[in-house]
Amino acid sequence: MIAQIDIIEAVEAVVAPAIQAPYELVDIEYTKMGSDMVLSILVDREGGISLNETAEISERISPLLDTIQPDPFPAQYLLEVTSPGLERPLKTPEALQGAIGKYVNISLYKAIEKVKVFEGDLLAFDGENLRLSYKDKTRQKEVIIPYASVAKARLAVKL
Secondary structure, eight states: OOOOHHHHHHHHHHHGGSSOEEEEEEEEEEETTTTEEEEEEEEEEETTTOOHHHHHHHHHHHHHHOOSSOOOOSOOOOEEEOOTTTTTTSSSSHHHHHHHTSEEEEEEEETTEEEEEEEEEEEESSSSSEEEEEEEEEEEEEEEEEGGEEEEEEEEOOO
């Protein structure tokens, strides 16, 4: 079976050129949902994306997926083109740069000060380190997080 990462890379190579401004390819996921495999293409644009727009993009990229040779998919799959939602993943340095000033959730490969998940306001990102303001019980604190130690980053909803 072809590795999941290889499938995502093959899909990205074909669909990324077809998703042009004002749209942005946010992420590609290939996951099992019940007994089905689902290929999720997360697309967004400034101000959000409509259901009609996701349907149009789906119609545009679906035939492109059939052109990938050799076929990377080990089984039938469902194609889902969707908005990333409020908790949009931040997968690239550019996405993190765009999230400065926003409330984020950062998961780490290894803990900093015995904490593996930080949630707070992203104050700065210089390409090497993220500076985050977060609440520790009742006190506001700041932490510097090396970009290399970030396992996952996403926008978060402040409750």
